[in-house]
Amino acid sequence: MASPGRTSGAPWRRELQCCIKDSKNGKHTPRFWASGRDHAEEGIAITTDTLLGGLDPDLIVEIDVSSNEFKHNWVQHMINWSTRPPLYAVWNNTLMVMVGRHADALEVFSDRERFSVEVPRQPGFERFDKFYGVKALPQTDGANHDRLRKLANPAYGPAAMRRFEPELVHIIDKMLDVLPTDGSEFNMVDLFSDHLIVRVMLDGMFKLDDEQKAVFNQMRAVIPLATMLPPGSEFPKVYVDAFAATKATILDLIAERREHPVDDLISRLVHAREEDDRLTDTELHDEIFTLCATTLQSTSSAMGGLLITLWKHPDQLELVLNDRSLVRSAVEEGLRCHGPALFTFARFALEDTEVAGTPIRKGMVVRVATAAADIDPTVYPDPLRFDVRRNPQRILPFGWGPHLCIAQRLARLVLNKSLERILDRFPTLELVDIDFEPTYRGQVGEVVPDSILMRIPA
Numbered sequence: 001m002a003s004p005g006r007t008s009g010a011p012w013r014r015e016l017q018c019c020i021k022d023s024k025n026g027k028h029t030p031r032f033w034a035s036g037r038d039h040a041e042e043g044i045a046i047t048t049d050t051l052l053g054g055l056d057p058d059l060i061v062e063i064d065v066s067s068n069e070f071k072h073n074w075v076q077h078m079i080n081w082s083t084r085p086p087l088y089a090v091w092n093n094t095l096m097v098m099v100g101r102h103a104d105a106l107e108v109f110s111d112r113e114r115f116s117v118e119v120p121r122q123p124g125f126e127r128f129d130k131f132y133g134v135k136a137l138p139q140t141d142g143a144n145h146d147r148l149r150k151l152a153n154p155a156y157g158p159a160a161m162r163r164f165e166p167e168l169v170h171i172i173d174k175m176l177d178v179l180p181t182d183g184s185e186f187n188m189v190d191l192f193s194d195h196l197i198v199r200v201m202l203d204g205m206f207k208l209d210d211e212q213k214a215v216f217n218q219m220r221a222v223i224p225l226a227t228m229l230p231p232g233s234e235f236p237k238v239y240v241d242a243f244a245a246t247k248a249t250i251l252d253l254i255a256e257r258r259e260h261p262v263d264d265l266i267s268r269l270v271h272a273r274e275e276d277d278r279l280t281d282t283e284l285h286d287e288i289f290t291l292c293a294t295t296l297q298s299t300s301s302a303m304g305g306l307l308i309t310l311w312k313h314p315d316q317l318e319l320v321l322n323d324r325s326l327v328r329s330a331v332e333e334g335l336r337c338h339g340p341a342l343f344t345f346a347r348f349a350l351e352d353t354e355v356a357g358t359p360i361r362k363g364m365v366v367r368v369a370t371a372a373a374d375i376d377p378t379v380y381p382d383p384l385r386f387d388v389r390r391n392p393q394r395i396l397p398f399g400w401g402p403h404l405c406i407a408q409r410l411a412r413l414v415l416n417k418s419l420e421r422i423l424d425r426f427p428t429l430e431l432v433d434i435d436f437e438p439t440y441r442g443q444v445g446e447v448v449p450d451s452i453l454m455r456i457p458a
């Protein structure tokens with residue numbers, strides 16, 4: 001595995017050194033902060049001088065977090081970050097603060113006064129705005145966020161999940177029905193994990209027809225394009241078209257469910273009330289867009305991570321097979337060791353500040369590397385050991401604080417029920433090659449397994 005350390009020859013490092021030099025000469029070379037968050041209306045003015053001047057070059061790691069190298073060697077990088085105070089890394093020519101230790105992660109997640117999820121509306125920040133201006137929960141802060149969250153919360157509450165559980169088990173069983181039981185090899189990603197949450201959400205929770213599902217699936221497919229936009233560029237036509245089709249479908253759905261409510265999540269959101277307050281059509285659109293089009297990958301990827309970790313540790317698998325009360329802890333341990341993402345949504349510093357001594361300038365992009373925090377050895381002793389009896393507490397795959405995943409109860413239910421049904425129905429399921437090295441795809445920060453070859457001996 002490549003070392004996550006620094007090398008002096010990378011082009012971006014030469015540019016950075018040149019920026020620092022220029023800033024000392026009083027010139028601006030706004031390459032790393034092309035966007036500059038020069039927000040007249042917010043009073044934020046940050047230039048390359050103020051961003052780079054005084055930053056400790058020793059805290060800068062030469063990693064492009066959008067590179068294949070980073071995705072391929074993510075474990076090594078997370079091990080490294082899990083013990084270091086926040087450091088600076090590069091993405092698409094932007095210098096970002098990456099926060100890896102557990103305590104530092106909690107500090108950033110919990111402090112909305114200093115770190116906001118709201119994306120500055122100006123050139124250069126397009127790639128952080130993967131929802132194309134939609135103002136939904138993950139990118140809204142303050143009182144507005146809290147109001148939206150209060151209205152939406154009951155739709156994901158324990159009662160709703162209890163009602164949904166039998167249908168969920170039915171969906172999982174239908175999916176498992178297609179696994180070959182004659183000993184032949186199959187790709188568990190293609191046959192199961194990749195479609196899991198799409199089926200659960202679009203069929204089970206939203207009750208969509210095939211045409212509506214195709215629209216949302218197309219949106220899901222083009223979302224990663226937004227995260228790869230060079231600073232200042234337009235959203236690609238394929239993205240804009242998919243967005244328009246999704247918007248039209250959602251507005252139709254809202255009108256239909258208002259007239260004819262059914263027992264689904266959209267009807268629950270349409271009819272959600274908090275005293276006299278309710279979601280407007282725009283808020284409903286933004287909420288449903290976020291849920292349908294953008295949250296479909298995480299649970300599937302987490303399922304893939306769980307399959308990889310548990311089935312690569314036959315002794316641990318054996319323990320769970322013999323004692324189903326360990327399913328819950330095995331799922332939590334899978335999320336800790338191999339969650340679906342390396343870091344969460346971006347935060348933007350609202351003031352000059354620091355975390356654990358690392359200076360953060362007003363306007364800088366800050367990202368919490370939850371995958372690093374979850375293997376912080378000061379919180380999880382022997383952190384790389386996958387132990388289904390560990391029952392890890394305060395893990396961060398769902399974030400923490402005001403933006404804690406609103407659907408974490410649903411995601412956990414899906415993972416628990418899937419594992420239970422797989423173990424019940426196919427106790428001999430095995431990896432074709434227990435030593436296989438997974439490869440990954442997905443948007444920046446995601447770790448979506450490409451393939452998991454398995455078989456069920458006849």
Ligand code: HEM
Pocket residue numbers: 137138139149197290291295298299300302339340344345346396397398399400402403404405406407408410411412
């Ligand atoms: C294993 C599966 C999942 C994981 C690991 C996950 C992870 C996360 C994380 C880390 C956040 C916080 C992001 C941040 O603070 O920057 C989040 C927020 C959110 N997630 Fe999930 N998620 C999962 C499944 C889902 C599903 C299935 C849905 C939809 C039904 C969903 C809907 C949301 C929403 C709406 C938010 C924003 C909450 C807020 O900002 O108040 N998630 N999720």
